[in-house]
Amino acid sequence: MKKELKIGIVGATGAVGQELLRLLLRREFPFSELRLLASARSAGKEVTEGGRTWTIREAAPEAFAGLDVAIFSAGASVSRELAPAVVERGCVVIDNSSAFRMDAGVPLVIPEINGKEAFNHKGIIANPNCSTAIALMGLFPLHRQFGLKRVIASTYQAVSGSGAEAIAELDAQVRAYVEGKESKPEVYPYPIAFNLLPHVDAFTDSGYTKEELKLLYESRKIMNLPTLKASATCVRVPVFRAHSIAITAQFEHVVDLDQAKKAIRLFPGCDLMDDPEKLSYPMPLDFAGKINCGVGRMRVDFALDNALSFWVVGDQLWKGAALNALQIAELLAERDAEN
Ligand SMILES: NC(=O)c1ccc[n+]([C@@H]2O[C@H](COP(=O)([O-])OP(=O)(O)OC[C@H]3O[C@@H](n4cnc5c(N)ncnc54)[C@H](OP(=O)(O)O)[C@@H]3O)[C@@H](O)[C@H]2O)c1
Numbered sequence: 585m586k587k588e589l590k591i592g593i594v595g596a597t598g599a600v601g602q603e604l605l606r607l608l609l610r611r612e613f614p615f616s617e618l619r620l621l622a623s624a625r626s627a628g629k630e631v632t633e634g635g636r637t638w639t640i641r642e643a644a645p646e647a648f649a650g651l652d653v654a655i656f657s658a659g660a661s662v663s664r665e666l667a668p669a670v671v672e673r674g675c676v677v678i679d680n681s682s683a684f685r686m687d688a689g690v691p692l693v694i695p696e697i698n699g700k701e702a703f704n705h706k707g708i709i710a711n712p713n714c715s716t717a718i719a720l721m722g723l724f725p726l727h728r729q730f731g732l733k734r735v736i737a738s739t740y741q742a743v744s745g746s747g748a749e750a751i752a753e754l755d756a757q758v759r760a761y762v763e764g765k766e767s768k769p770e771v772y773p774y775p776i777a778f779n780l781l782p783h784v785d786a787f788t789d790s791g792y793t794k795e796e797l798k799l800l801y802e803s804r805k806i807m808n809l810p811t812l813k814a815s816a817t818c819v820r821v822p823v824f825r826a827h828s829i830a831i832t833a834q835f836e837h838v839v840d841l842d843q844a845k846k847a848i849r850l851f852p853g854c855d856l857m858d859d860p861e862k863l864s865y866p867m868p869l870d871f872a873g874k875i876n877c878g879v880g881r882m883r884v885d886f887a888l889d890n891a892l893s894f895w896v897v898g899d900q901l902w903k904g905a906a907l908n909a910l911q912i913a914e915l916l917a918e919r920d921a922e923n
Pocket residue numbers: 594595596597598599600601621622623624625626627643656657658659660662680681682712713714744745746747748749900901904905
C-alpha cells in the first residue's frame with residue numbers, strides 16, 4: 585500500500601517534465617493531487633496526458649502550498665532560487681538539476697544502489713547526472729562483486745540530454761541537410777547532425793568539462809567510494825534519445841567474466857544483452873523508452889590488470905532523470921504509507 589501524495593512537477597513543459605508526467609500515470613503513482621508548474625511563459629497553457637488535462641501554473645513559492653513532494657526539472661538556477669522556499673513550506677524537493685548534488689546533507693540517490701539514503705534528507709534529495717546514473721547501473725553490480733578501483737569512460741550522449749530545444753535542433757538540421765538547405769546551430773556551438781561534439785557542459789581549468797567531473801564526484805558519493813579514480817570523455821552524438829557509455833573498470837580482485845555477467849543479469853534495472861555471435865548488444869534505439877539499462881560487449885580488458893571493458897545504454901530522460909526521480913518519490917510514498 586502506498587500513501588496518496590500531493591505532488592508537483594516543476595519544468596512540466598520540458599523534455600524531462602513531460603516524461604515525468606507520462607511515467608507518473610503509467611506507473612500509477614499514488615497521488616491525490618498533481619500540479620504542473622513551469623515558467624511564467626507557460627502559465628495558463630493546458631497539458632493533456634492519459635485523457636486528463638492540467639493547466640500549467642507559474643512556479644512561484646505560493647504555488648507549492650500544501651504539496652508533499654515536488655520534482656524539479658527546470659535547471660540549476662531555478663532549483664537554487666526556488667527549492668529552499670518550497671522546503672520551508674513543508675514540501676520535499678526531488679531535484680533533477682546539479683544544484684545540490686554535492687552538498688553535504690543532500691542525499692544523491694539511485695534507488696537500486698543507495699535507496700536508503702533517500703530517507704536521510706533535510707528537505708532536498710538530489711537525482712544524479714544522467715551519464716553517471718546510467719554508468720553506475722552497470723558499474724555498481726560489478727563493484728559489489730570485485731571491488732571497484734578505477735574507471736575510464738567515454739560517453740555517447742543523446743541530444744535530448746540538452747532539453748527540448750536540442751531535440752528540435754537535430755531534427756531541423758537533418759531535414760535541412762536532406763533538403764540541401766542551411767540550418768544554423770543555436771543550442772550547440774557547431775552542427776550536431778552528422779557530427780560529434782567532444783564537449784558536454786562547460787570546460788573547467790582542469791581541461792575536463794563539468795559533465796566529465798560529475799562522473800567522478802557523483803560516483804564517489806553514490807557508491808560511497810571516496811578514493812575512486814575516474815576519468816571520462818563526454819561526447820554529444822546525433823542520437824535523439826538514450827545515452828551510451830563505453831567503460832573500462834579496474835577492480836581490487838581478479839575478475840571472472842561469467843561472474844560479472846551473472847552480477848549484471850541479477851541486478852534490478854539491468855538487462856544483460858551480450859551475445860556477439862548473434863550480434864546482440866544494447867543500442868540507443870532499443871533502450872529509448874525502456875525502464876531498464878542494457879549492458880553488453882563485456883570482456884576482460886587487455887590493457888589493465890583485474891579489469892573489464894563493457895558498454896552500457898540507458899534512456900537518460902528516464903533512468904537519467906524522470907524515472908529515477910519518480911522511483912525516489914515512490915520510496916517516500918511507500919515509507920509514508922507504512923507509518
Ligand atoms: N534532459 C535530460 O536528459 C536530463 C537528464 C538529467 C537531468 N536533467 C536536468 O533536468 C532539468 C530540465 O532539463 P530538460 O532537458 O527537461 O530541459 P528543457 O526541455 O529545456 O525544459 C526546461 C523546463 O524548465 C522550465 N523553466 C525554465 N525556466 C523556468 C523558471 N524560471 N521557472 C520555472 N520553470 C522554468 C521550462 O518551462 P517553460 O516551458 O515555461 O520555459 C521547461 O519546462 C535540467 O536541470 C537538466 O540539467 C535533464
